[in-house]
Amino acid sequence: MAEFCVAELGTVLGVSSTSAKKLIGHALELRHRLPRLWAQVQAGCVPAWRARSVAETTIHSTPSLTREAAGFVDAQVAAVAGRIGPAQLDRLVAETIKRYDLADPDPAADPEDGYLSVDPRHATLHDEDVHFAGTMRFEAELDIADALDLDRELAHHAAQQKALGSTESLDVRRSKALGDLARTQTALDLAMSGGVEARSARTPATDGDHLPVAREVVIHAHFDAGSVGEQTVFGPTGRLEEGQRLVLLDQVRYWCGDSRTKVTVKPVIDLNTELSTPAYAIPDRIRDQVILRDRTCVFPFCTRPARGCDVDHVVEYDHHAEADGRPQPGPTASRNLACLCRFHHRLKTHCDCASGHPLWVARRSGAVQSGVGVLV
Template sequence: MFESMTSPSDLVALARANAALVRRAEADTLLIAYEWAVAHPAREDGADAAIFHSPVGFEPISGDGTLEVNEYAVAELGGALGLSTDAAKKLIGHALELAHRLPRLWARVTAGEVPVWRARLVAEAMIHAYPALPAEGVAWIDAQVAPFIEKMGRAAVDRLIERAMKLYGLAIDEDENGASDTRHVTIVSERDPFAQTMQVHAELDIADALDLEQAVAAGAAGLKAAGCEESLDVRRSLALGELARHQTALDLAGAGADEETVGRTTARRVDLHLHFTATVEPDESISFGATGQLENRQRLVLLEQVRRWVNTSHTDIRVLPVVDLNQTLETDRYEPTDRLRRQVLLRDETCVFPHCTRPSRRCDVDHVVPFDHDAAAEGRPQPGSTVTENLAPLCRGHHRLKTHTAWHLESPANGVFEWTSPHGQRFRRDRHGTSDLSPPDLHTPRTAPTPTPA
């Protein structure tokens, strides 16, 4: 293709043409998501409506007054688009928000006049606006945003939402309700995986901050007196770590508490799941690679760091048996043993549904072929044995999907899972990710879609 390009002007023209094609394709995908939602409504009581789960409850995928979508229908669209189920929920929610509550912006997006990502930015802000705007406020936002969306970012949209809340009497009076509490302690793990440190951000009560400052300063001074030659900043960080190690529990039991109560409050243990590659040398000794993985934080760790942890007098080390991922483990029981469960979680690392990335340690361990609880009593062979090759980690949502819908799961080999959707899509999932095995005829629609009016 590029051999025929004779000048930079030709490349510019090709870039513009491709950009227009991408914009049109993205708008069509948004339309498809809306049509999919229309074709798969939730029940009238909303019991099977798609939602987002959070530590404090649940959140709807789109704003008040929009169509509720059957939760089990989302995964099919996600598979077709190569998205996780949560990403597909978000796409459908944005399409519903735009079509039902922001019709002016929806018209411009579906006409290919503005990038889809800008419209989705507005939809996301509107869905999570708190308190929720009434219909008049939403219409006002739509009128303000639609003509100028090309020039607006998230900050500008947030300012408009704040103004709409004031216009429609929804602004929170901080003097009456009290200013929001901004105290927090955050351990930042999303950094360079090769970094051997982690950042800690905190905002404390003034008295607590001054107490911590005094304790850290005293600890740094004590390290210097003991011969530590590190810089002041390094000694302060070491002192903070020492505070964490020595303060095993807050004194919540009180001075008059009995020994049994105090004993229950002072126990502290931190589990680190470390993975290093071991090699058998010619002299039959075992050597370990210099770099391993800290599973809890999905980051790399140096073997030398682990040696320092082990050699620290205040560190209580608990070594778990090595699990051979190629070994077959089994039990006659329905529930897997701790060792078998750990083997499966380590083997797959994440939920094994197509495109899902939820860590396996937060998943259920499910039987690929269901366990027959009556087989032993009736003298029949067990079709769904609790064995390595018949177990798979599934997050709770995809566990329910496998149990209650027509999605079908098979495991042709240990750690390899093949899924077939109700509409005939096929996916293979293994440690390397998701592969699409769908037949070619699924890539060509039989009829051109006709958009349904919002």
Template sequence: MFDMLADADTGATTAADVLASAVSERQAADAAEARLLERAAVWADLHPPESLHHAATFGVVVPGSEHEVPIAGHGCPLVAEFCIPELAAALAMSTTAGKRLIGHALELRHRLPRLWDAVHTGAVPAWRARRVAEATIHADLTPTGARYVDQMVTPYASRIGIAQLDRIIAEALHRYGTHTTATAQESEAPHDPRYVQIDPPVEPYGGTALLRGELDPADAHDLETALAAGAAALKDLGSQAPLDVRRAMALGDLARHQNSLDYDTDPDETEHARPARQVVLHVHLAAAVTGQGDIEFDRLATLETGQLQVLLDQVRSWCTTTHTTVTVQPVLDLATRIRSAGYQPSTFLRDQVIERDRTCVFPWCSRPARACQLDHIKPHDPDDPDAATESGNLACLCTFHHRLKTHGGWRYRMTAPGEYAWTSPHGHHYLRDHTGTREQPRP
């Protein structure tokens, strides 16, 4: 329910009132975000590495148990890792997002103190300060380099753009280097800046993925030559796509080792020298039987990797590409209880649990189930029917949340197929199902 701002005489809402209210709400939100950063830093203070309870086991660290993790730049305090999901879940965010929040708070307080003060005086919005903190953490700047960025950015942080921020960080890297570089110099080991990173698609319905990296000059030259040749070959084959699009298509062909680009090589030799790489995509299509008995597919499909929505036409184009093998899995009844005799689930049982859960079932986690481990909700006991390896006692948990459930004091139970009730160490309750996560009132 929102309060309507009305003119005292006419009863109509005025533009000036709306603007004034919007500014007031924005200021209140900025102040709340600044306080949230401070709470995140205090939460980290309450969970230092000294809070770990290894002493209870006479100094013996149990495999998979909690340990200390660095979540901000060099010089920031370490944090006991299992405290992160507790705060994240309470704030209705994923563990990864919670780790980023706490990391930004520590980075600002310990390595960017001018910016930290500017946030709490209201001079700089918290979201802008967090963007700077993310950049300095990612760049792995030395403490001196971070102080340089803090000094250069803070006076202009309320209006600085990403490009200008990148230039300041690049100058700091040039002047002071990175913590990794400093460590390498101490050990007389050279720092290698090469990397390749592929970000998952962020747009629905088949959005593109961002590729970035640094290469050896010779490798970059060879890649540029291959992309130019591939783009030209696609044009010769009749492609009307723009040059940039054809270059992107050529890069995909290189990744798959498509023989269609090897015009100067004998086809028989190419087939043996450069076998096609196998790429596995799990695509889910909804289908229905029409009144005439035909099968009609929905126009949208779900790609398991990234839970991306793709169009049926895209799936058709993938399936009709040369050398593509399509495997159709049998339909699984997700409501049927399947049981395996021993500790390890059968392939059929594993597939059923993966299809039912789709993702890690920890609150707000979205890691694909196919990359997760299968957890016995009740520890496996061959003499206890409720603790057997069967559909009602298995759930998908990613590696970290599996460790958290085993060693971190979190408890959960299955309330219905694919529906889980979680309880945190501090007594917060969450219900997780295929629609997402909801916080539940305390009993």
């Protein structure tokens, strides 16, 4: 299979390259490792999306399922996949995988190892599901001792917050305590360095000045700004680049309220102004303008954020044009630059089918955008 055919398939189907890659992976998993379920799909007894859900689980199961384990799941699930609901199907697949593991088919293995061969511990941030209040769900499965210790520590921090005057609910205080605990642990080693004498010389009032920044989390928030008299007034809502989501001004104020937070305010960049340079290297100001203009990779249906993409010359820059006395065909200018994720940048560079194709014309916003970027 050609490396870049995934992008072509995705473009034809009207989906991203990542979605096309998943589609190919699910088809291969069903055809070769879940043949009974594949036959049910071919017969019209099981919807394709349900079969793909099973394939997604068997592909990404940890540890990886052997061919025999996938066959066991196939035998248990195929007959009923079209007659039960999605939630019940998910539970059935998970239970089937667990039963295969507990069956311990290897007769030479220790009988007790079957119950411990899969370690269920994990800590997962579900960043694809962001609540409108600006929260994310963090799920974890811990060792019993670790879980009890963490619960005791969260209860202690929540009680401290209440004693200091917090009127928030217990759940909110425990949630805040978990974030405070994470930041404290990040800075613990550096904060305690310097020997006993250095630590004893500090006082509670000045100890915070010696603490390093516990973490560096960078967010890019954009707000419309207007002038009322001599004051600058920001709109109540803005755009958060991370996840391409809306963000409230009050939320950013809360995030910036910590005295140890570093805030950088960048000047306004007019996205309709043509910026250029005679050199091949792209200056930061032009790079920021292209990133703010495109927002995502410009390849059709790709949603990779522009902040993590390469800024590419749409028409190739000719390094010998000036020496030969020829005009530069691919200038380093706003109109000739576009954001491409690394996969699609490689496709454009190394695949002949992409050369000069109209798909590579960068999208233009067309609207004047104003505001400032706040880096927290």
